[in-house]
Each structure stands twice: as C-alpha cells, then as structure tokens.
Amino acid sequence: MSEVSNAVSPESQSAFFAGKKVWITGHRGMLGSAMVRSFSNERAELLLTSRQELDLCNQHAVFEWVERNRPELIFHIGAKVGGIHANATLPADFLYDNIMVQTNVINAAHRFGVKRMVFVASNCTYPTKAEQPIKEDALLTGPLDNNIRAYAVSKIAGIEMCRAYRKQYGSDFVAVIPPNLYGPGDNYHPQHSHVVAGILRRTHEAKLAGKSEFVVWGDGTPRREILHVDDLAKAMKTVMASDTKHDLFNVGPGYDHSIAELATMIAKVVGFEGKIVYDTTKPNGTMAKLLDSSRIREIGWQPKVEEMAGLKTSYEDLLRLLESPEAGGRL
Ligand code: GDP
Numbered sequence: 001m002s003e004v005s006n007a008v009s010p011e012s013q014s015a016f017f018a019g020k021k022v023w024i025t026g027h028r029g030m031l032g033s034a035m036v037r038s039f040s041n042e043r044a045e046l047l048l049t050s051r052q053e054l055d056l057c058n059q060h061a062v063f064e065w066v067e068r069n070r071p072e073l074i075f076h077i078g079a080k081v082g083g084i085h086a087n088a089t090l091p092a093d094f095l096y097d098n099i100m101v102q103t104n105v106i107n108a109a110h111r112f113g114v115k116r117m118v119f120v121a122s123n124c125t126y127p128t129k130a131e132q133p134i135k136e137d138a139l140l141t142g143p144l145d146n147n148i149r150a151y152a153v154s155k156i157a158g159i160e161m162c163r164a165y166r167k168q169y170g171s172d173f174v175a176v177i178p179p180n181l182y183g184p185g186d187n188y189h190p191q192h193s194h195v196v197a198g199i200l201r202r203t204h205e206a207k208l209a210g211k212s213e214f215v216v217w218g219d220g221t222p223r224r225e226i227l228h229v230d231d232l233a234k235a236m237k238t239v240m241a242s243d244t245k246h247d248l249f250n251v252g253p254g255y256d257h258s259i260a261e262l263a264t265m266i267a268k269v270v271g272f273e274g275k276i277v278y279d280t281t282k283p284n285g286t287m288a289k290l291l292d293s294s295r296i297r298e299i300g301w302q303p304k305v306e307e308m309a310g311l312k313t314s315y316e317d318l319l320r321l322l323e324s325p326e327a328g329g330r331l
Contacts, residue, residue: 007298007299009300012241014041017039017044019043023046023049023073024039024075025056026078027077030184034229034230034233035075037230056104062104063104063108070112073117073240076109076120079097081194085217085282086191087148102119102161106165115172117162117171118239118240119158119162119175125159127141127144128287130289132288134290139156147283162174174247174248176235176236179224179291180195182227184313185229188331189330195224195262199263200270200314203267203272204319212275216260216278218283219280221258222288223256223257224259224289225257226253226262226307228303250293251293251296252291265311
C-alpha cells in the first residue's frame with residue numbers, strides 16, 4: 001500500500017485540531033510536556049489538569065471533571081513510569097496506579113462522549129521472545145519479562161480496554177506503543193530512570209569526578225530502540241487526526257543499538273572518554289524489542305530528530321536541571 005494514500009498532511013492535521021477541546025493527561029511529565037509543546041502552533045483549546053487539581057485515581061473526581069469540561073479528544077499520557085530497576089522493585093505501585101488511572105479516564109471518555117482518544121502503552125507489553133521486528137499482532141502471544149511484568153500487564157489492560165470499548169460501543173480509542181523514550185523533561189534519578197537518562201547522569205558524574213570509567217547496568221548486549229519524545233508527540237497527533245481503523249500502532253525509528261553502543265554514543269555527547277564497566281548484578285531485561293513501525297509510516301509519520309542531536313537536547317536538559325534549585329523529583 002502506498003504511504004501517501006493514507007497520509008495525514010500537516011495542514012489537515014492543524015485543521016482537525018482547530019477549535020477542539022483537547023485534554024492531555026500527565027502534561028507535567030516528559031511526554032505530556034512534549035505534547036503541550038507540539039500544540040504551541042495549533043488553534044486547539046488545551047485542557048490541562050495538575051495532580052492537585054484532579055486526582056486521576058479518584059473515579060468520582062474524574063467523572064465530574066470530564067462531565068463539566070467535556071473534552072472532545074483525549075491524549076491519555078498520565079501514568080506511573082520508570083526504568084527496569086523501578087519496575088522490579090515497585091510492581092504493586094505500577095500496577096495499582098496505572099490500572100486505576102487508565103480505567104477512570106477510558107471509562108469517563110466513553111460515558112461523556114469523547115470523540116477520540118489516544119492511549120500510550122509501552123514496548124514492554126510484547127512477549128520477551130517476540131519475533132523481531134515486532135508487529136502489533138504479537139501482543140498477548142507469549143510470556144512477558146519478569147522485571148517489568150506488573151507495568152506491562154497494566155498497559156496491556158489499557159490497550160485491551162480501548163479495544164473492548166471499540167468493540168462493544170464503537171468508541172474511537174487507539175493505543176500507541178513507543179520504544180525507550182528520551183528527551184527534555186526526562187527523569188534522571190540514579191535508580192528509577194530509564195536507560196538513556198541513567199547512563200547520561202552517570203557518565204556526567206564520572207566526568208565531573210575525573211574518573212577513568214563509568215558504570216553501565218547489565219552486560220551491554222541487550223538491544224534497545226530509542227525515540228525522542230518530540231517524535232512520539234508528533235506521532236500521537238498523527239494518529240489522533242487520522243481516520244484509521246487500526247486500534248494499535250507501534251511508533252519507532254525502525255533500528256536499535258546494543259546498550260554498549262548506546263553508552264558509547266552518550267559518552268560522546270557528554271564528552272567523556274572513559275572506559276565502560278558493566279555491572280552484571282543488574283538485570284539485562286529483554287534482549288531485543290525492535291518494533292515494526294510500518295503501520296504508522298503508512299499514515300504519514302516518520303521520526304525527525306537525529307539521534308546525536310536528540311541526545312544533546314537530553315544532556316542540556318540534565319545540565320539545566322542540575323543548576324536549578326527546584327529540580328525536585330527529576331533528579
Ligand atoms: P526496558 O527497556 O524496559 O528494559 O527499560 P530501561 O530503559 O530501564 O532499559 C533497561 C536496559 O538498559 C537493560 O538492559 C539494562 O541492563 C540497561 N541499562 C544499562 N544502564 C542502565 C541504567 O543506568 N539505567 C537503566 N534503567 N537501564 C540501564
């Protein structure tokens with residue numbers, strides 16, 4: 001099938017969003033804030049709710065808010081997220097928070113006639129031994145990685161909930177599956193961050209301390225596909241504005257790197273020439289999870305951010321954060 005036939009042009013996308021009430025949940029997080037940035041030139045009316053204003057775990061509060069504010073479109077992004085260590089140590093929190101929040105938002109979207117919703121899932125929803133590159137129909141075909149199973153199950157429940165409402169009520173709810181994200185707004189916590197942010201911080205600290213080596217978790221052989229958060233924000237808008245009949249889209253650049261290669265790229269961005277030391281007491285996790293993203297390319301999306309330039313935006317974000325007294329929970 002030709003890519004052009006189903007593609008959503010930038011003009012028709014802007015026309016689609018013009019004048020619409022768009023609720024972005026989790027707008028203070030890395031992806032949520034990228035989403036808000038991506039709307040800076042649109043004429044949509046953004047609805048944004050902080051955790052203090054609206055607790056998404058509270059069903060009554062969510063129903064009341066949606067009934068009162070009547071969003072027409074929802075990007076459901078608000079979720080508890082974290083890297084492999086956070087997932088392995090806080091499984092109950094990941095499962096509870098995500099199931100509660102997505103259940104309330106998806107159900108409210110149905111009850112109050114939201115026209116379309118895009119829900120963000122994760123590449124860890126796919127079986128740990130899925131055939132590479134992973135197509136959307138590999139979901140629920142095999143066992144999950146133990147380290148991230150609770151989080152994965154919560155996101156699978158979200159995807160299936162979108163599908164169930166679509167099947168039973170004809171709701172236009174779609175899920176997207178990104179690979180490992182990076183970019184401004186990331187969390188650089190030494191234990192809880194994802195791989196890019198974790199290695200960035202450790203490499204930077206090794207450089208400052210004048211060390212000759214930096215530590216990378218696992219043995220360096222697992223492979224990960226990475227995506228800049230601004231590219232995911234654009235992909236989600238493309239899906240929202242398209243008249244697709246698909247209920248699930250992979251969103252990745254289509255190639256991956258070993259963790260060792262990724263660490264070398266990050267060290268280059270930081271300007272640190274030290275040696276990599278592998279901490280094999282930390283888990284490798286799934287060995288490969290390269291996504292087949294041909295479906296979203298058919299509706300006109302492709303990544304724009306070049307990796308080394310993108311990693312530089314992450315490093316600049318970390319440097320800004322380290323200088324800011326209100327860095328808060330991101331460090
Ligand atoms: P995953 O893709 O769901 O497994 O999540 P992560 O973003 O946490 O990536 C984990 C992979 O990166 C595993 O293979 C880890 O062994 C490896 N890794 C290497 N160094 C780090 C680090 O500093 N932080 C994290 N989170 N992972 C790391």
